[in-house]
Amino acid sequence: MRKFSGFAVVREAMRAHKGWAEQWNTPEPRKQYDVIIVGAGGHGLATAYYLAKEFGITNVAVLEKGWLGGGNTGRNTTIIRSNYLYDESAGIYNHALKLWEGLSQELNYNVMFSQRGVMMLAHNVHDVQVSKRHVHANRLNGVDNEWLTPQQVKDYCPPINIGKSVRYPIVGAALQRRGGVARHDAVAWGYARAAADMGVHIIQNCEVKGINRGSDGAVTGVETTRGTINAKKVGVVAAGHTSVLMEMAGVQMPLESFPLQALVSEPVKPILPCVVMSSSVHAYISQSDKGELVIGAGTDQYASYSQTGSMHILTDTLEAICEVFPIFSRMKMMRSWGGIVDVTPDRSPILAKTPVSGLFVNCGWGTGGFKATPGSGNVFAHTIAKDEPHKINAGFTLERFRNGRLIDEAAAAAVAH
């Protein structure tokens, strides 16, 4: 792989950039791989990358129904943080955050990880109790998260309205300084390029139509729109479509898929220096490198695979944004879109072995999977390679819905991911 660098760009400039190679291969699928990953989103590509890099398993195919990074990876609002409450969650998200911090260099691809800080607003006594519970738990888990007074909130994020006249005045915030945003597409492309460089096959426009199992019940491979492809290990990393794929192997999932909408404003000069989230008034917002305000809305109330939703979901979100930032009222929504998020009953992911031997699943990230991408791929690769979970994802089992050992971030926190 040709190394990306400023020098390379300058050198290429002299010959009209004709010398750049394809960033990833576009091979015909082989008949047999050691591991098949279904889904070329960030998590799937990261899994393939770490399988190759950390476990030397390079005979890997990543199968993608559409174009790589085209699902939730390319549709999310790119918030990265790790200040989760439970040890299990803090463990995996902080593992991810540490990987984010060196990811551009590791992949030799600038994923523009911008540690602008993620501020989660509190608007009432209950919010304060919940936030502080997080702050304290995070501190003891080695995760940075600090409590800010309203004035400190204002100092950190000048455009915010901390006035008392609003309906729900801001009474403080939890700030994770190491949190931030990244360029979502670049994450998928960077992992794809680095994985392909180690021999991983990335096969786009290849839809999985069936999961094959042998007489012993174990996985033998998959049926695709491009024929049968065999492998003893198959990892399903298909976000919103997980239920559909797992059904092919006869595994029913505790998942529901909902539309999740987001929008961006027209680009403006830098105004918002950090990420701001509020679970009480239901809004999260950041400003991209291009200058657009990137705003996440909530899920629609019905299950859907349509990648669109109702307009009032956006309206509700913008109401909250203008409540917190009255100066944004004249900003203009430029584009809105939807993704399909798979939600578990306890709002925590499943990263685990399944009842089917050789079949692994990584799903249920709900509205907040992007931030976990490197960590998720990393421990999922471990789970597939070793046929047992890494200690970081040991709690994110399927069995927890049977024995009741949930990791209920939603119930415990009432904080949006």
Add this chain to the structure above:
Amino acid sequence: MSAPNRIAGHGRLSPSNAISFTFDGKRLDALEGDTLASALLANGIQLMGRSFKYHRPRGILAAGSEEPNALMDIARDNGRRQPNVRAGVQEVFDGMMAESQNRYPSLAFDVGAVNDGLGRFLPAGFYYKTFMWPRKAWDKLYEPIIRNAAGLGKTPVEADPDKYANRFSHTDILIVGAGAAGLQAALTAAKSGLQVVLADENPELGGSLLSDGDVRIGGKAGGDWARNVEAELRGMDNVTILTRTTAFGYYAQNMIALVERVSDHLANPDSGLVRERLWQIRAGRVIMATGAIERHLVFADNDRPGIMLASAGREFLHKYGVTPGQNIGVYTACDSAYNAAFDLKQAGVSIVAILDCRPNVDSELLSRANDLGIKVLTSHAVISTSGRLRVKSMQVRSIDGGKSEKYEIDCLLMSGGWTPSVHLFSQSRGKLAFDEDKGRFVPDIYMEDCASVGSCNGTDDMAAALAEAKEKTNEAIKLLGGKTSRAKALSVENACSMDGFLIGSADGAGPDDFVKAFVDFQNDVTAKDIRLAVREGFRSIEHVKRYTTTGMATDQGKMSNMHGLAIAAEMLGKDIPEVGLTTFRAPYTPVTFGTMVNHSRGELFDVTRRTPMHEGAVAKGAVFEDVGNWKRAWYFPQGGEDMHAAVNRECATTRKMAGMFDASTLGKIEVVGPDAVKFMNMMYTNPWDKLGVGRLRYGIMCREDGFIYDDGVVARMDKNRFHVTTTTGGAPRVLNMMEDYLQTEFPDWKVWLTSVSEQWAVIAVNGPKARAIIEPLVEGIDMSGDAFPHMSVREGKICGVPTRLMRMSFTGETGFEINVPANYGQAVWDAIWERGAPMGMGVYGTEAMHVMRAEKGYIIVGQDTDGTVTPHDAGLSWAIGKNKKDFVGIGGLRRPDLVAKGRRQLVGLRTRDGNIVLEEGAQIVENADVPIPIPMVGFVTSSYWSQCLGHSIALALVENGFERLGETVFIPMEDRTIAAEIVSPVFYDAKGGRVNG
């Protein structure tokens, strides 16, 4: 006239209506009805903006909302400042302030333009390959530079002072677009008797008819016809006409979102006038007559100010009497550009030449050009242009090669043909088909109840468009049961031909390795950027878009999509439909947040619920807290007290004498019917059969998973009637869950639920003197302790009004909760106060209530429980009916992890130093002297200073807490570690005798 490019006798504006505005601080003249674009052009100004990445000087490209270049900041005053306004859309009003954007220090001299010189080092996606070393420099150096260079306008610095509005509306037929086809559709629909809405984004109806000097409809000049139709439509009751109104979103089941710009064009809008109105129209049938957008041509340096679409040139002339230049070249692949040249020539403007890249051109056009003395060169291309802040010349060469020739120009009109505006159709989830012959996508499969007519449907010929509009409208009328029209379609003469197109790079542009031939103007995406993306393996058009950012600018690809697609397809050696089209998403053009939010801001952002006694609390100086939508009196400071002092006093007064408290926000549900007991047994963990009429019981409700969902005191008013209370926040979800079970699991049970949360105002009077205070006010109830013991309810009167009087306590003192019909709440409250105050009674707020209940170890659901706590965990096993065979939660509670050891259980905590009040949310560890991560065994759920006990108290959820009474645990804070002992959660009056006083 001072404006050098205004041509007398042309356009629709009246020269007597002169107004003035400023542009970058300079005062300029305009005519009423001018757009900012036409006014600037009239003044000879071509330079209007800077591009996003290279900061290239840019002028107007299009005359309408698709404009990617001329985006301005428009202001009335500091708060009313709108960035990124398209110059061709903004109507000039007297006194308007326009400012150019994305330049420093000035539009003519912009230091950012250094990027242009470095352009070859900044190809598509260069930032993915660079800025990675040293690692720290990204945050501190590279990213700030990138961010400052990017972005267009600036956010206003003040809160928006303008008003916005919303209207939900229903109509039979909604017609989007009032060009020739839309007007024909509206005429047809209007006569059907059905309700019709006609919306157009422009101030005037007529669409392209207003920019066409030749076309005649029904024997009248196109513009006159449009005016007549408008007059006719406005006279009809069943027709609503919305001008300056853009349909921006097509949502499921024919819900169309539109924004009406009500007052941005007015110099002095009435203070009552809203700025914009959101329309959410549900239509029986939608007719889309959204027209087509002209494309530019992709050639080297095609972006200099003065280079614009041919249709824009024609529009400026016919609408505003403005010529975009004095010495105009025309470069086209489409017939319609000829008409622009002809009209300008006839208006006295010099047309240098028409360069047509096609070898064969309609002979009529050629002969007309010849008649007008316009030179036409077929099979020719513009291969470059010059001029820094305005185009000065163009190099022209035959497509077959040979020497190039230079022409001096001050304006170049271009046309690459027309792209049907299928945005709304595509948003409706309709499928497009590619029309190979004309290089465009047109509607194919419809998913909603709608139709496309006219040029948005690929029907370019105006006569055919009118016929189609009539036919499709008649179909709609028929489906909706209206009266179809049999009138003949109108005749059309002299319509301009839209034949001919070019998508992708223009021929003869030569190798473009080191030139910039722009595909997406605003984002500075050139043809070679798209080629680079394909070369680097980006094969899906979505990838190409995201890597190069083509189509991601504020026009969302209206100009650039087809060119980008064609160039990518060519590179890939694929047909265009195989490469695909990026998805069209709402909004069609950007919409202000204010419009989306409309009324719901300030105090209308959310409901503010106040209790019947709210004003009374205000009068007593209450500080309020937000609990859900409710405002609850938090504490009542007196004479400069802080919260701590006030709460201490409120607690002390209540415990020593008495206190009154507004408990009205509690949820209340009346459960009535012969199966009421059965139902209660199912919904609550407790058994209810033996609860006597007139008795109260504390009930716990779980979800099926066995975790506490809500709690509250339940009164049995009658054999078949329960008065159930819920938590304040839980009221709606409890009722919803009850209804769910009742309607779907037990539909045969004869029991009905009615919310009475707001029927009853609730005044709690607690304290040793509580009974003495209220007794004289009560009628018809024996208030003696024997007749009316703790945890019972009586009906009677208080202060002459009916009451459900409950003897219960959330403080541990003798207590009464007086329920009275809400509209009497304040009066009864006042009466009790009048009697109680002289006896030493005080009033207390939610904070004192919290303290006193914590002293008694009473939980608050949502604070001491969090959705992972079972009744067992909360020490409430006694509230689970041991002999019950079924209740909601019984199965969930049996799950292995819920009965395993190690669960967190609710206990009390006493800090070793009683003066330290723990922080709620603080984490508990067994040993703080270990390195991070420190294993946590629980956390503090509630913590207060207890004035009556003289030390702090806390409740906490701690692993195996019930077995650890007496053990010491630690609470590590940032600056110190606090030791505390695990104790019983009941701190005060452990025997519980005081409630019986």
Add this chain to the structure above:
Amino acid sequence: MANLELPLQSRMFANDGIAIAPIGSLERVSLRADDSAFASIEKVLGLTLPKKPKTSVTKDDRTALWIGPDEWLILGQDNASLMQAFGKLRSQKFSAVDVSHRNCAIQISGENAVMVLNTGCPQDLSLKAFPVGACSRTVYAKAEIILLRTGENEFHLECWRSFSDYVWKFLLDSATSL
């Protein structure tokens, strides 16, 4: 006897084509009933319960609004006569709960009434879809309301008392932004 204090007391608004005013004290009963109880209920009430969705029946000073298939809101004069009437019933197959003070009512009238309501209510309020006498529980922005059309240009709006301030202000904001 303690004084009655109605929410929205002494508020009033009128403008071109729109008047908004609180409606005074009423007796209100939320009625839920089994089919088997209809006859006896109708007898004591002296009116026939509307059985068709979105309709109401008014007789003398009592109005019954269809809310759901087994739910009605009965409005009457503020004299407790409704609850007294229900008190006479032997049937147990119903629930009549006094909600007189739970709700409060606002009258919206004038030629712009529909427009003012349609700022926050997403239902089709044209006379065709929502004729005089029609009623429905629905929403007005973030509040739940019950709407009863009492005339071509006149509506009776009911909401819970703590929502009334919000509804009132939203109505005014709408009435001043037509």
Add this chain to the structure above:
Amino acid sequence: MLLIHCPYCEEDRPELEFHGAGEAHMERPKNMGDISPEDFEKFFFIRENRKGLVFERWRHLHGCGRFFNAARHSVSDKFICTYKAGEPKPELSDEQIAAVLPPAKGTPANEPIVSKGDAK
């Protein structure tokens, strides 16, 4: 904003009046008192989450207050029908299903498709 036909109000009403309530026909086990963790999981957590034809519950919360069921296609989001709570899953005709299918793959190419076979 969807338009939902309430089978009790007998007319189409705006989504803002409704509350989505998850998959339909998940009957509460009769043996809750001694249910196995497996059966509990199946009842409480496992969902079909079908891409295609779905049966789901709605409550006309701000209308008649009734829970009811709907048959909808989860890709096109189009309703086939709604029916009262307690009524069995309706038999759907091929025509009914065909009417709500999203169009087969066309352009834009990146939208999901489901054939009729998948839907059933």
